[in-house]
Amino acid sequence: MTPFERIVTEHGPVVLRVCRAVVGPVDAEDAWSETFLSALQAYPRLDPTANVQAWLVTIAHRKAVDITRARARRPVSVEQVPERPAVDGVPREPDPVWAALRELPDKQRQAVAYHHIAGLPYREIAEIIGGSTDAARRAAADGIARLRATIGTEEAMP
Amino acid sequence: MTEARESTAPDEALERLHARLTVAAERDGLLDVAYRTVDTPVGSLLLAATEQGLVRVAFPGQDHEAVLTALAEQVSPRVLAAPARLDAVSTQLDEYFTGNRREFDVPLDFRLSKGFRRAVLAHLPRIAYGGTESYAQVAAAAGSPRAVRAVGTACATNPLPVVVPCHRVVRSDGSFGGYAGGPEAKRTLLTLESG
Numbered sequence: 001m002t003p004f005e006r007i008v009t010e011h012g013p014v015v016l017r018v019c020r021a022v023v024g025p026v027d028a029e030d031a032w033s034e035t036f037l038s039a040l041q042a043y044p045r046l047d048p049t050a051n052v053q054a055w056l057v058t059i060a061h062r063k064a065v066d067i068t069r070a071r072a073r074r075p076v077s078v079e080q081v082p083e084r085p086a087v088d089g090v091p092r093e094p095d096p097v098w099a100a101l102r103e104l105p106d107k108q109r110q111a112v113a114y115h116h117i118a119g120l121p122y123r124e125i126a127e128i129i130g131g132s133t134d135a136a137r138r139a140a141a142d143g144i145a146r147l148r149a150t151i152g153t154e155e156a157m158p
Numbered sequence: 159m160t161e162a163r164e165s166t167a168p169d170e171a172l173e174r175l176h177a178r179l180t181v182a183a184e185r186d187g188l189l190d191v192a193y194r195t196v197d198t199p200v201g202s203l204l205l206a207a208t209e210q211g212l213v214r215v216a217f218p219g220q221d222h223e224a225v226l227t228a229l230a231e232q233v234s235p236r237v238l239a240a241p242a243r244l245d246a247v248s249t250q251l252d253e254y255f256t257g258n259r260r261e262f263d264v265p266l267d268f269r270l271s272k273g274f275r276r277a278v279l280a281h282l283p284r285i286a287y288g289g290t291e292s293y294a295q296v297a298a299a300a301g302s303p304r305a306v307r308a309v310g311t312a313c314a315t316n317p318l319p320v321v322v323p324c325h326r327v328v329r330s331d332g333s334f335g336g337y338a339g340g341p342e343a344k345r346t347l348l349t350l351e352s353g
């Protein structure tokens with residue numbers, strides 16, 4: 001089998017972009033860390049013919065769902081989310097693309113991330129998020145259409 | 159999302175995440191093989207360790223990627239660049255190459271070497287720093303006086319060169335003989351030890 005280090009080098013950047021799109025910039029690093037730790041744990045038993053990227057996105061999806069549920073359980077109910085300190089000390093404006101992504105229904109946001117960022121075919125996306133291949137394709141198309149409408153430019157393509 | 163919009167520079171974030179992954183992997187007992195490289199007078203050495211100890215040292219000419227792939231096959235595919243586990247041996251290698259250390263004191267994992275080859279490797283640290291033995295002397299010391307060629311093979315396939323000093327085994331006519339790290343590396347090590 002390929003040393004796991006090579007899996008991290010090859011797929012780490014894409015999985016991080018997927019995590020940022022699905023759970024947002026603040027929770028993305030936790031999602032990435034939990035995904036790769038889980039993947040490392042299961043890696044020796046992975047079918048050598050498996051599509052590694054699809055496997056990682058499947059794990060990332062489960063971690064993202066866990067994180068989203070945990071966040072929903074947090075007893076915080078405020079009009080304005082408190083400002084968070086920048087992790088690298090550089091203050092910045094909130095990310096407009098994430099703001100637009102956050103407004104999408106979960107399935108649309110996931111389908112957009114898994115297809116347009118991870119490059120997975122709709123058949124595999126359907127297996128990850130549930131539902132049919134056509135439903136996954138529609139969710140991604142609807143998501144992109146809404147992102148374009150919200151942001152108003154071609155740049156909305158993640 | 160364009161790169162400029164990423165909340166932090168992606169390389170920096172990935173570097174931090176990689177470090178966090180190796181710490182968590184070590185904590186959870188999932189870091190089966192940790193590795194790093196160190197620059198030395200005999201080139202960039204790859205060092206790899208299991209939880210038991212140092213399992214592999216490889217010279218630059220031995221193709222580090224191929225060595226890591228072999229470790230993934232022979233030990234475990236849970237292989238990560240994780241320097242912390244190699245801190246002690248890296249420090250000791252620095253001391254050795256600056257002439258301030260004569261023997262290594264780190265746990266060793268001999269699982270990549272079996273049978274007679276392992277018996278040969280077990281003998282090598284008994285050859286004193288600065289001294290040498292012939293292939294025939296090592297064969298006798300390892301209990302098979304006629305297995306001179308097998309001693310040559312054991313040295314050539316030593317998974318822990320430098321630390322397990324196969325460079326101290328030379329031909330009976332005094333010439334250096336072969337070396338996995340190349341003749342220049344063997345000369346460098348023997349010259350260092352004779353200084």
